[in-house]
Amino acid sequence: MSDKKKIYKPRPVSGFPEWLPEVRRVEQQWFDHIRRIFESYGFCNIETPSVEELDVICAKGGDEGDDVDKEVYVIERLHKDENDKEARLALHFDQTVPLARYTAQHFNELVFPFKRYQMQRVWRGERPQAGRFREFYQCDIDVIAQDDLPLHFDAEMPAIIWEILSTLPGMENEKIQIQISNRKILIGLLHALEITNIVETTRIIDKMDKLPIEQVRHLLQEQIGLDEKQCDTVLKLAQIKTTDTSFVEKIVTLGVEHAMINEGVQELAFVMAQLAHIPEGGVVADLSIVRGLDYYTGTVYETRFVEDPTYGSICSGGRYDDLASNYINKKLPGVGISIGFSRLFDRIKQKQQLPVAGVSPAQVLVVLPAEDKRAEVQTIAKTLRDRGYNVEVFHTPSKLKRQMAYAERKGIPFVWFPPFDEGGNHEVKNMLSGEQVAANASDWTINV
């Protein structure tokens, strides 16, 4: 190498995570697991391009509202032509905007209700700060219907999420809780109390998990101008939290009546009844959940670690009346939920709770004792591969000790020894137990 050569010392790019192979293997297990469960409920997969036209991205309607505009990354060719007349492109910051555009664009080719899952990277150009990702994975499911969307799907979302989160490898000791509400109840109550500043009021209620109750009361009085009785009623509602449908009774005792409240209560009761199979405490009707946005019109979901509620929601979503009205003149109601995959994975990784995986996916390393054994060794490997095993052949004849050390460092659990002498046995060593037994490539099975 020339000494004059410039060395660009590589360093991590803040907010753009990458993993070592042994961590990536567990990340793959997580994706496989989530995909398997999404598909077991009949959700089909789509992928959309990493970019959308900037106009499409900035047309409102996404899950995150106005604030996200500031975080949009635009892309540009390094040496673009002077007379470049193409639309500006930007990386998507969520999967809801691309889904809306996709559904509108392919409307005539899709079968409704359109049940899709999507597991892609999204990008948010936040200022770099510890623990915040600028590139991360989300795993979304949504169901989009024409005109009317059955309530069945509002109940299916948390059932799927529960099944996933309670069985992800590494989550065994994490107690999580899915919190469900229905925005119609709070909004109906505000209407009944003749409180007109709906958006501001819901945004204050949305802070219930972060602020002491007295501070929330203070904000409602100061910023919205609620009187004491209004405050009491709103806060009483927002404090209702039941693991079954008994929230219905508690709402009745508030003594406030409005058609919208009834509608919301019935919907939430249906959803909770459908989730009765989830173990006690796994799902809760929590009337403080509103999501910050007008976007949601009925059922809303958040999900928290029971032992660390301040970590914020790891899986959120809800029902919306109108997915794609920015792009098509049709009424397309939907309901969806999004797992903040990278945030969740990173937390379990930080807590050192991820299962330990070997560097290599190989289950067997076949030893190469000498160059003239190469063909024989390749045949053993092929036989095992054809039977579904992942098999590596050691690449060069060298000391047995070196070959076994390689298996150890790569986390390959079995080492295969071809016969060293004419008429000798094949043997397989279990690297964990040390046990070594005679074996035949055409019928050997892993037996840990």
Add this chain to the structure above:
Amino acid sequence: MSDKKKIYKPRPVSGFPEWLPEVRRVEQQWFDHIRRIFESYGFCNIETPSVEELDVICAKGGDEGDDVDKEVYVIERLHKDENDKEARLALHFDQTVPLARYTAQHFNELVFPFKRYQMQRVWRGERPQAGRFREFYQCDIDVIAQDDLPLHFDAEMPAIIWEILSTLPGMENEKIQIQISNRKILIGLLHALEITNIVETTRIIDKMDKLPIEQVRHLLQEQIGLDEKQCDTVLKLAQIKTTDTSFVEKIVTLGVEHAMINEGVQELAFVMAQLAHIPEGGVVADLSIVRGLDYYTGTVYETRFVEDPTYGSICSGGRYDDLASNYINKKLPGVGISIGFSRLFDRIKQKQQLPVAGVSPAQVLVVLPAEDKRAEVQTIAKTLRDRGYNVEVFHTPSKLKRQMAYAERKGIPFVWFPPFDEGGNHEVKNMLSGEQVAANASDWTINV
């Protein structure tokens, strides 16, 4: 919807493909298939961020050389701060530059030989034109060693690629050929003939598949100034093409001697001998293959459709001496190969050779005959899901005809009828054959 609302009519972004769900399902099958085979040879997976620092991207050494700089996409926050001092970031245009940076950055944590596969999107900001992608998938495998890399891996690459390409669903009728050479042979020959303009000469030879032989001769004479005898010898070498190791004999008859030729011939003979299990014509020693770049130092690969060689290589790569010398002061030789996934998939799709897949991954649709059967129907679905099936429950009680039409449009092959009356049978209808039989959720199996 308000009439004043602006509708952003969605349209495809040129060069950024996306598929309908039924096509995406086949694309997933392809990825699963490729991943399974990569892993069966013990390659571990990594993913790198979508971006690298622009300096890292522009430090030479990638597979595609200088020209790609022009096609780099930089990313930028839409509303960046005035005093933003961060390094400029760019989307990667291949997976070799990120691999080099990754290997250097994590050098102390990796086990060598480092066998990794990577299946990610890459981006090239070409001017939009029909059939050219600006965002596409590549599936790469590389093996990186410290100091010395056994030749074993040069032979493993095409063996893996053959196994993949000859078994991908939809490729059954496509005859492909992997073309292998070793650059040392041509370079040695040029040295022996005292031809000094090596880079230019190899670039002309690289055009052998596109230009008539007389035109190549003309270029060698005019641009490099070769005399007739030099031309003859170079062209004779470049026309050697054998499906076994008989190329060795043909090179000997050229009567040119050089240590580098011998080395290259021995290496190529080893690789070809290891590939003897591949059916006749599947792999060929083709001395016209040089790849355009100095980057490669030994074995080189290209892959073509036998019936359409002008389509260009769908899978290319080779051996390089020095992966990461731009980023670390170590000698890291490697060998790798890259499947142009999106280009290949798109071609098979265009030819309508992809297998037909249903829109939905569901195998069974459970009919919901009436609202009061909902719990029972959910139990059937759960039993089937627990047994590994993908099952959708119809979302709302409605006419049987409508529920079956839904299964048909979504391509769900089986419809499950719970008993409509007390004590009645469960029945399953095979939507393809029309056959309907009694069944039990706890032991029914798909039997097409």
